[in-house]
Amino acid sequence: MIHATAAEMAKALAAKEISSVDLTKAHLDRIAEVDSQVKAFLHVDADGALAQAQAVDEKIASGQTLSPLAGVPLALKDVLTQQGVPTTAGSKILQGWRPPYDSTVVAKLKAAGVVIVGKTNMDEFAMGSSTENSGYGPTFNPWDLSRTPGGSSGGSAAAVSAYEAPIAIGSDTGGSIRQPAALTGIVGVRPTYGAVSRFGLIAYSSSLDQAGPFGRTVLDTALLHEIISGHDPKDATSISAPVPAVVHAARNGDVKGVKIGVIKQLQGEGYQKGVQARFDESLQTLASLGAEIVEVDCPSFEYALAAYYLIAPSECSSNLARFDAMRYGLRTGDGQGASAESVMSKTRDAGFGREVKRRIILGTYALSSGYYDAYYGSAQKIRTLIIQDYAKAFTQADVLVSPTAPTTAYKIGEKVDDPMAMYLGDVATIPVNLAGICGMSLPAGLADEDNLPVGFQIMAPAMQDQRLYQVGAALEAALNSKWGGPLLAKAPALGGVK
């Protein structure tokens, strides 16, 4: 039952062939069986999930027409608030906090009858690319337990890849949905900035953050995308426009006559041989399906990583000021006449991990008078140039493509002491965030040298998210037929270490 797609599960639920309670129990059993190895979850809400499943079963029994994913289990990244359920954003500073309100994403999931089974592990405050920066220990890649699942939404990606949930929610500030999707052999989409409400999404970098869906298929991802999207008056940056027809596009994959632009700057040198090989093959597949492949030039992308690692830390140094030990979360150093400032400083040292401190200090530096124009100001101008590069490229192509990440999954501990090496893993995903557009990663096969999954990235203009699904569905169908089934079927049984 747990190996079916979310669409198949929903169909069986609507036809009363299975119950949501049984489906949820099957996933809770799977979590109990494998999560001691994968460590995808920070908190499993068995009682809450079963209550939600019971409610959906009753509605189905009474003949109500429900949403396309009603009764289907989902794993939720711990960066989104869920009322009464522990929410930490992977940080010790929020250990034990139970939010008094639902994020808009969670409210929409509940309204759609989606069953939230638990909160997934992540790099602390979504700062990282391997889930090793979590305050609660790393998550392990189901394909090879000695490797990272990517990050920062590594817990959500690993949960879907390990059949602990068919779908999951992540958030993507610099690639944190697409990169872990690539490294665990599943599909992940970062929707257009503003398409999914950020209300209740614990902020890292407000002008870049966006929640989005994971699934094992393009269609499952589209079904979830549609449910969480839409205008929200509680988020001033929420787009007031109809949700793109992503489900229709996912059901009608087609690339005949579609112009696909290969970004010159996001391939070749620095990309692992097996990654480049699978990417090139996917391009040939798309061409054989009738797509027209063109090369596009985006010269400013060379500076995207530098701009990102100024803008995101700058915004985070401001956003994380709210963790002040006064209203919620950790408080240490209190008593004996200690000043508020001293309590705040001691609490922030005790509650934040190394990478979070590193980024707050970098952001504080980049925003300080005397350096502001040279660092933050310049980065904002680079951002304009990247937007202009995309605008020009999208006059030459309907979608743009690249490998999602330059390498396959790396070993736990390999890059944790070398921040710059870790940051380089985001080189192909960051431009999307800086421009506020949308992007998808889907499986392109296994690299020859290590038999680990490779991701193929598709990018489309703002609010043209349906193009990702139209092209993604066509590529997925062609590759699955070539492989004789989905890529995930090739994953080794859990417990294996390479």
Add this chain to the structure above:
Amino acid sequence: MSSLSRDEVAKLAALARIEMTEAELLELSSQFGMILDAVARVQEVDLSGVKATSHPQPLENVARPDVVAPSLSPEAALSGAPAQEESRFQVPQILGEAE
């Protein structure tokens, strides 16, 4: 090659209200030069005449209709407070002894 001394890191940490240990200050100081060199690449480009982008969407003065809507009760708002008194957040001493 950029660099940031231990004392400069300590000043930034104080501004950011993080009381770092000596070991943390030294580690950050040793890593900062490399990180600053990498991000300083934004200065290699001729940016004269280029406008800054603070946000990917051209939105201005977004406001919702001015109508009363439900909000958190005082109990809910205080539910995560480290300390509370008389339906308020209780905070450590803000002013010094002499003030």
